[in-house]
Amino acid sequence: MANYFVGDIQGCFEELTLLLNSVDFNPSKDCLWAVGDLVARGTGSLETLRFFKSLSGSAKVVLGNHDLHLLAIHGKLKRANPKDNLSALLAADDINSIIDWLRLQPLYQEWPEQRLLMSHAGVPPQWDLTALRSEANRVSQTLKSKDYLEELISEMYTNDVDDYHSDLTPLEKQIYCINALTRMRYLKDDGRLDFDCKSPIQNCNHANLTPWFNVKSNIPADYTLVFGHWAAIMGQTNHVNRLGLDTGCCWGEYMTLWHFESNQRITQEKLKDVKRS
Template sequence: MRFAVGDLQGQLEPLDRLLDAAGFQPGRDELWLTGDLVNRGKDNAAVLRRIRALGKSAVTVLGNHDFYLLAVASGAMRRGADDTLDDILDAPDRAALIDWLRFQPLMHVDETFAMVHAGLLPGWSVAQARLLAHEVEGALQGPHWQVFLQNLWGSQPLAWNDALEGWDRLRVIVNAMCRMRLCSATGEMALKYKGPIDAAPAGILPWFAVPGRRSASHTVVCGHWSALGYYNADGVLALDTGCVWGGCLTGVWLETGERVQVACEQAAAPSGWE
């Protein structure tokens, strides 16, 4: 059985309660995590250690906050004033935790489900998106991964083009899969908007609502958009229910659709690279 869970953001205690409530059993079951394992909460290092210790019983994809940690740890980016990463950056096993994280996938595909942190551009099929994710994974797991992270940040280009090359190509892939919530009907990303669907600016749509979206062959499991909350429609299972903001942590058994939730105490105020 596969149990998919939304963004943890450094919150270990709610994860423990959720897995207990769900009856999750490592070895029998597989834990799917939608990314953003770290930042804003207080137990970042403990979260990474716990997920790493699960071995093949856990599958996680990378989120924007995970990329932020990798960039800070590698020296590619200055720290923000409001992150909570000291426990990782000062940990005796810091190098092992960082190496484990950078070898996690950007996208995971299994049968009729595809998991990614934020979303997929409407022109991408699941098969194409998986190949594009492999390109990013190769850069992040290769010997020059710090150089890749130095060239990752930014919001341009806003749209995909098969002719894109180099850093621009990798940046679009990461921004779509880790930052995007909405885009235009032609696939131009609107990366600044973080609010609810009903207050979105005219002319942009949730990425999953674009007519003719090519990834509709699979149910896309994602997180990232806490203002959207739990959403199970249109071939999308969105699971970020604002655990770090005082909402709840949500998990769903993929085989049955059963939802399990636990309440969370607020651990952070909204800010930063979301």
Template structure:
């Protein structure tokens, strides 16, 4: 049995199928991890959920910002924007089942036996793993509760830009969600810059990639993440595995076999 972690699919179903064929993926024996953003912006968002949903008991995915956006649109708290490719999902008779499945997905997955942690965007440098897991569970509990609509209605926004223990309610939930699903650059104290989307070599003054801070409290853990296509799969720190290689932008779709850290890629331009 092998375990394959794959970066942002974003509705690029045909490259996903080619990549699974390339690694001879056996759904009866192997396991699939996905680093969030299953859908949106790509050409086959509905078909991607149709393909993955029957495998839900044999795969693990964390929530990405595009997955959360779909929840917000489906529940009437956001309008699709012109670049979205999620309306075909909402027009499918199966979409309520898919939405209910998505809201059960975690923000953080930790497998102590394999020695990996997976998130969509990252873990802020001031949180150790136990704190990160606890804060992820806070938002996961809200997503699976009758507070879902209140959360989605207030989810969008860049403030607060830094964690404080005294935060509560929707502001607390928003900054936790932004760390796990939107973060790229931050300060050593975890202050977020959510505007900059360049590569790791172009941080705003006073900021650095979240994984580059020398005193990051999760330094000893292997962290899988997606979200940051501009990195092109290269993270400038040990124990960090960047898997978003820009499939939806014509790049590649990348899989990491966790048992031996071998990477596999599939061209997404054709």
């Protein structure tokens, strides 16, 4: 059995297929882990979601910010950005079952035997394992409820909840959890999330900002954290146990697949768009 971890797919289904074919991925014995943002800029969001849904127990997925945004679009809370190429997905005859499957996916995955965690953007350094599990699982329970749109999705679009403390309301704790696990890049000096700077680390001119993975964490030091979301750093963290897998395939770069057992990264360049008459 092999375990493969793939970076942000963002609807780039053809590139994903080529990657999996290159390693002879076999869902009857292998497991595919996805760091979230299955949908958006590429043209194959529908195919991507159908594929992961069909894998059942052979896939482990976490939700990214684009996946959560899809829930809002499908729920008529937001309008789709034409650049996100979601028309075919939203018009699919199985869209409702796809959405019901998607909202059952968690915000983090844990592999206790291998001391490994996976989330879309990372884990806020002030959280220990107990906080991560309890806060993320609380969001998952809300997403599973029939009123998830009104109770959470409609409320999550705010930058005001950028810090975690005991005075937060239950809803604010869920919003912080979403902001941290699906949107986090830099932290301010006081530990608050920064939502503005997306630059590569060497181009960040804000002295008060630090990449989240450079801040001392309360997660045990022997845990590996696998994440995506931050294409600008092209997977470079300078930490052996902080693995960034978003390498900007949807932006014209490449998709990265990490083979856990061999610690090998396999890549697939973005395919050139072909204009058809």
